[in-house]
Structure formats: structure tokens, C-alpha cells
Amino acid sequence: MESFANQRGFPVIQRVIAVVRDNAASLSDIDGAIGDGDHGVNMSKGFGMAADRLTDASCSLSEGLAVIGSVLLTEIGGAMGPLYGTFFRAMARESRDAADIDARVFESMMQKAQESVVSLGNAQVGDKTMLDTLAAAVEAFRASRRDGLGFADALCVMMKAAEEGKDSTRELVARLGRSSRLGERSRGLLDAGAVSCWLILTAMGQSMMDLLV
């Protein structure tokens, strides 16, 4: 099967929320090395609040994404609230009118999510941010589709690229945000936003593959 019903997409939302909450402590530790050490706490708080509002299992993928996006935007400040808030809202908006989520819909969801993050944060690939994960994932998914891969295979390629994008931040020098003050001292450490973005995209990819079976 190369698509799943938007209305049956709730497991994707649950997986995304779970992965953020399960990794709260390790995200904070990664952030603590070059940031201020609260990335996991803030993310977990936001996704926890979203979980509290998402008790109806009949909620669609788009509705779930919209709830996560709006909670992050209205309740979680910092840089991650608005960045992930617009990320999820863009995904929600882009899928709202689709009865079925197929590779074409997901590609445009990813595309719009990336555009929103870039327009808000003004980051470029290589700045050692979440965009290093996201851009690699989006590009890989697009290329796989162009090469004729099906939805599930393209998701596999996307997750691998997200991981590589995340790992690429280790050798980068931060150019944006708080860690940019460290300059060379930021080299050798992962960016926490790149790690959380990888976790989220991986949870999304795996849970979608489960729905495609």
C-alpha cells in the first residue's frame, strides 16, 4: 500500500510525542554541552501539553499535527517553540485537505515545514541547527521520489539522510543562536535541535511505514 488514510494517522502523532518525551533527559544533556541545557525540558513540556489535549484516538494526522503546532507556538517560548510550532503547523496545513497521505502529500508537507523553519529562523544549511537534519531529509525524500522509489522506501532513505544530517552537525561550528558564542569550541558536539529533529522525523517515518504495511 502506498498511502494511508489521514483519518488513521493518530499513531504517528503518538509516536512523535512519545519519542520527544522519552528522550527529554538526553536532549537536555546534549544541549547542556553547548546550549543552556533546557532543550529536552522545554520540548517535553510542550509535547506533554499536546498529549493532554490529544485524548481522542479518532483524531486525524493533520488535526494532531495542528494541535502540536499550536501548543508549541502558544505555550512554549524560546527558539524551539516557534520553530517547531511553525514546522508542525505547516505540515498540518499542507495535509489538511488530503484524505490519504501518500508520498506526494508527504513531500509537500516536508517541503513546507522546511520553508517555514527557514523563513522564521533565517538559518542556512551548515549553521549547526535543526535545519541540517531537516534539509538533508527533505532533499533525500525528494530525490528518492524522483528516482521512482515508493513511499515506504523513500521514508527509509529519508530517515537515513536525517541521521546523517544530524551527525553532520558534530563537525560544524555553530553560526546561529546561543551556541554561536562558542565558535570553535562548539565543534565536536552535536546540535540539540538537529538531534530532536532527527528523533521526530525518524518517529514519523517509522510509524508511517507501519501504517503502510
Next chain:
Amino acid sequence: MLKGFLRAHRDIVVPTDNPRVVKYRAAPVKGKVGIVTGGGSGHKPAFIGYVGRNMVDAVAVGEVFTSPTAKSFFDAFRVADGGRGVACLYGNYAGDTMNVKLALEMAEDAGIQVKTVVANDDVPSAPPAERAKRRGVAGEVLMWKAGGARAALGGDLDAVISAAQKAIDNTRSIGIGISPCTIPAVGHPNFTIEPGKMEVGIGHHGEPGIRVEDLRPARDMAKMMLDIILPDLPFERKDEVVVLLSGLGATPVMELYILYDEVEKLLASHGLVVHRPYVGNFFTSLDMAGVTLTLMKVDSELKELVDLEVDCMGLTQFGR
């Protein structure tokens, strides 16, 4: 924290329908440009301590060291708007910039006119060629003072923005950290300063400075800081300056006066004239020990604005 603050300062500050926004009890002041700021918590008296008469009308309150939400910035605009628009005067941090940007879109939809000034007075946070990347630190207090005074004197939105911009453009700051601070939710310091050492140029959240050195006497610290900020503007002989020397939270106020004595002597030796000094805890970083030194070069306009009476928790001043 907020609850206690609102109890203690209920003669000046009141809550709003957004629990993360507080306002001056007389706000919105009809016919006056509203002054809004906001930022992460942990910097007391900043930011809410500057809500008051002739100063800030409303503040968006964030978690410790975390920008307030876009909605809180927007709600602050809403409660501060007395019909002549709102000046949002905030510091240059990634989160604040993004949330203000989103709040400006909400304000546009709601028909509230908002203009912004972004403080970037922290000299060590970026080289002169990248001044736009510098962060805002204690100089924000002087930006609010100038903007708040211009609004109180009847200035329109453009006049308020231009006064605040002029203030911050003429302001330079530098910090020295002596011990690290702990974010309560994290529970341990996420950076270290070895005992007997100091981090010269430290940021307001413990961002690394320019260099780590052995702790030195007050006179050497004063010289070290002035040597970095004086050439940056530059401040020149016969310039008049406002000096703001703020503790970072854990430094005894007594020590600030010891340092201030050295700062003013050195300023005199450079031929600079102190128009008005402020010494105390104006913009702190939780329990960090250390100081920030801020200088603002003033002309007759900035002197008039700085000298205007003000009544808020962080700064009370009578006219003279």
C-alpha cells in the same frame, strides 16, 4: 515568583488576562505610545521590574532564560496600546527575535501598530563588523529609560523608536563572570568558572566570553572592561556618559561600589564626564557572581530622557 512580585508591587504592576503578561496599573495610558519588552526570566529586576511610570507599560514573561511566546508578546502589545501604537524594545536573542516576529504578524492582523528596537550593546558577543549579531544586555535598561521617557513626554511612535534606537546605538556593555549560575529546572551549572578565575566578556546566560583570566583586583577589572568598550563606540575625551554598573546576582552590592570607585577614576583619567551613575543590581543572571559595566554616551536629548522621573521596582528616580 510572579505571584510574589505582583503582591509586593501591586501599587505599580498588575496581572492581565494572560498569566505570562504583566502591565503597569495605569496602562494602557490613553494618548501615550505603549512601551513593551519581554524576555526570559532569571534577570531580576529585568524585565518586570521596569514596568512603571515613565518606563515600560507591559512585559511578556518567559521561562528561565527562555524567550516568552509570540502570544505573550502579542498580548503585551494589546494591553499596552493606548491608541498611538506600541514600541517593542527587546534584546537580540534568537528566540526573542522569532517570537516578536510572529507577534508582529498577529498585531498586524489585530490592527495594532508596533515598531521595534533591538538592543545589541554587549561588545564581546561579536566583533564590530558583526555588530548586528551582538546580544542585548544591561544597556536595555537605558534603552527602556530613553524610550519610556520620550513616550511619557508625548512623543509619537517614530519619536519613541528613534530615542530608543539612539540610546542603544550610543551604549556599550561588557560583563565579567566570577562564578556560574544554575537554571533551576536543570539543577546544576552548565558551564564552569574555576575558583580564582574570571570569564571576561561573559554573556547574560553564561555565554563564553573573550578569555579566562586569574581573578584580579577591582582596579584591574575596571581597566580591563574599559579597555574593551571605550574604543568600540568610541568614547572620547569630553564625552558625557551615563554609567550603569550592575551585579549579576551573587555579588555583594558593597563590592559593586568598590568597583564603581575604580571605574569613575579611570573614566576621569580618560577625560570622560559622568552625567549620571547607576550602581546596583539592575540586570542579573540568576546566582552568577560578577558584573556588567554599561556606558551610554549622552547628548542634551539623551540627558533629558535619562533624567526624567521614573517610578518602577527596578529604578526609582526623582526629577532634578
